Amino acid sequence: MNTYRFTTSSQAETEELGKKFSEYLEPGTLVAMYGDLGAGKTAFTRGVLRGLGYDCTVSSPTFAIVNEYRGGRLDLAHFDMYRISSEDELYGTGFYDYLDGSMAVFMEWSENVPFVVDDATVKIRIEHGKGDTRTIEIDFPKEISF
Numbered sequence: 154m155n156t157y158r159f160t161t162s163s164q165a166e167t168e169e170l171g172k173k174f175s176e177y178l179e180p181g182t183l184v185a186m187y188g189d190l191g192a193g194k195t196a197f198t199r200g201v202l203r204g205l206g207y208d209c210t211v212s213s214p215t216f217a218i219v220n221e222y223r224g225g226r227l228d229l230a231h232f233d234m235y236r237i238s239s240e241d242e243l244y245g246t247g248f249y250d251y252l253d254g255s256m257a258v259f260m261e262w263s264e265n266v267p268f269v270v271d272d273a274t275v276k277i278r279i280e281h282g283k284g285d286t287r288t289i290e291i292d293f294p295k296e297i298s299f
């Protein structure tokens with residue numbers, strides 16, 4: 154794994170980082186995002202989706218658990234694990250069907266589903282800094298350049 158560390162100062166900058174990161178996504182990539190409420194997990198994912206060519210509304214699928222985006226450069230499933238606390242519950246959402254390698258899968262609140270994360274999983278940790286700053290750490294299996 155290669156670790157890349159960034160600091161952003163606004164939501165727009167976090168979205169821009171997500172947009173650049175989207176270039177490295179492939180079908181079957183699983184991305185585990187970590188960070189508190191309001192850290193910027195959805196902002197990052199929105200940028201990713203913009204980079205893939207989606208211009209629709211992007212919000213946390215807190216109640217729906219998963220939002221699907223299809224028809225862009227890559228299909229993407231956006232999960233919010235905030236309300237998930239067991240493997241059985243996750244199974245009930247159909248999560249495992251999304252891991253068939255046909256799409257990228259992003260997860261907010263991956264803290265709640267450690268059992269699906271392994272060495273091949275891309276990890277993104279977002280932490281609050283002073284004011285609107287955020288530190289964003291990306292563990293990626295390949296060398297990438299932003």
Ligand SMILES: Nc1ncnc2c1ncn2[C@@H]1O[C@H](COP(=O)(O)OP(=O)(O)OP(=O)(O)O)[C@@H](O)[C@H]1O
Pocket residue numbers: 161162163164165166167188189190191192193194195196197213261284285286287
């Ligand atoms: N540098 C920054 N990057 C991202 N968001 C920022 C930044 N500075 C301020 N913000 C604000 O922080 C909030 C981030 O919200 P976002 O929905 O992306 O967080 P989240 O991690 O998905 O939270 P949740 O766990 O509630 O889903 C937004 O209100 C955004 O405007």
Ligand SMILES: [Mg+2]
Pocket residue numbers: 194195196212213261
């Ligand atoms: Mg969110």
